[in-house]
Amino acid sequence: MIEIQNLTKQFASHTAVDDVSLSVGRGETLVLLGTSGCGKTTTLKMINRLIEPTTGSIRVDGVDVRQQNGPELRRRIGYVIQDGGLFPHYTVAEAIATVPKLLTWETSQIEQRTRELLEKLQLPQNLLARYPAELSGGQRQRVGLARALAARPPVVLMDEPFGALDPFTRRHVRRELFGLNELKETTVVLVTHDVGEALELADRIVLMDKGRIVQIGPPDELRQQPANAFVKDFMDV
Numbered sequence: 497m498i499e500i501q502n503l504t505k506q507f508a509s510h511t512a513v514d515d516v517s518l519s520v521g522r523g524e525t526l527v528l529l530g531t532s533g534c535g536k537t538t539t540l541k542m543i544n545r546l547i548e549p550t551t552g553s554i555r556v557d558g559v560d561v562r563q564q565n566g567p568e569l570r571r572r573i574g575y576v577i578q579d580g581g582l583f584p585h586y587t588v589a590e591a592i593a594t595v596p597k598l599l600t601w602e603t604s605q606i607e608q609r610t611r612e613l614l615e616k617l618q619l620p621q622n623l624l625a626r627y628p629a630e631l632s633g634g635q636r637q638r639v640g641l642a643r644a645l646a647a648r649p650p651v652v653l654m655d656e657p658f659g660a661l662d663p664f665t666r667r668h669v670r671r672e673l674f675g676l677n678e679l680k681e682t683t684v685v686l687v688t689h690d691v692g693e694a695l696e697l698a699d700r701i702v703l704m705d706k707g708r709i710v711q712i713g714p715p716d717e718l719r720q721q722p723a724n725a726f727v728k729d730f731m732d733v
């Protein structure tokens with residue numbers, strides 16, 4: 497469970513995130529939606545402390561994130577970014593095993609989990625010995641997803657996680673991942689500017705504009721009862 501209260505981030509004189517308050521329930525998928533530069537990524541990065549807020553607070557499972565050190569927090573919160581965010585000198589197998597190893601999983605358990613994730617993400621086994629430079633953009637992105645999900649973290653943050661995939665693979669991977677049990681009990685905060693993706697994946701959508709929340713609610717509510725003309729136009733796909 498994530499509770500965000502009066503969160504603001506100021507970069508010099510620019511307010512990137514402006515007094516944002518919201519909560520994400522256990523197992524919920526919350527989608528941050530909005531135009532480029534509206535503050536989605538900045539909001540996401542404050543949850544795992546890659547960016548420190550100017551003011552406001554964030555609690556994950558009742559504990560203020562500022563009371564935990566960054567690396568420890570990020571071990572419990574999966575994080576997926578558009579290009580996969582992989583270390584160049586780690587093979588695919590090593591990348592996926594990173595967090596399970598830190599948590600001292602048995603080798604056989606890590607191998608089994610790796611096989612399972614490759615299957616769900618439609619990645620062939622023969623990629624395991626390759627380095628990120630030897631993968632396509634879409635493969636890198638899926639390996640990034642596998643790495644983030646490997647140890648089944650209770651919270652996963654995703655920043656345009658399907659952005660590099662072609663429309664066909666994108667739909668397929670999305671359905672595989674979100675349709676099966678894989679993410680059912682996981683609290684997910686996902687950033688996208690793709691309305692279709694938001695409508696398909698979100699339990700609730702947070703529509704942002706210029707750092708502020710314009711409307712928050714289930715997909716149908718934003719479509720059927722838009723708070724203003726901006727929401728109506730944005731959701732009208």
Ligand SMILES: Nc1ncnc2c1ncn2[C@@H]1O[C@H](COP(=O)(O)OP(=O)(O)OP(=O)(O)O)[C@@H](O)[C@H]1O
Nearest residue numbers: 507510512530531532533534535536537538539689
């Ligand atoms: N480190 C930084 N220094 C100064 N300004 C920044 C910094 N990071 C982000 N910004 C500004 O803050 C605003 C919000 O950026 P943010 O990346 O959160 O937007 P976004 O909604 O995720 O956009 P996109 O969909 O394009 O990724 C933008 O105007 C951006 O230029």
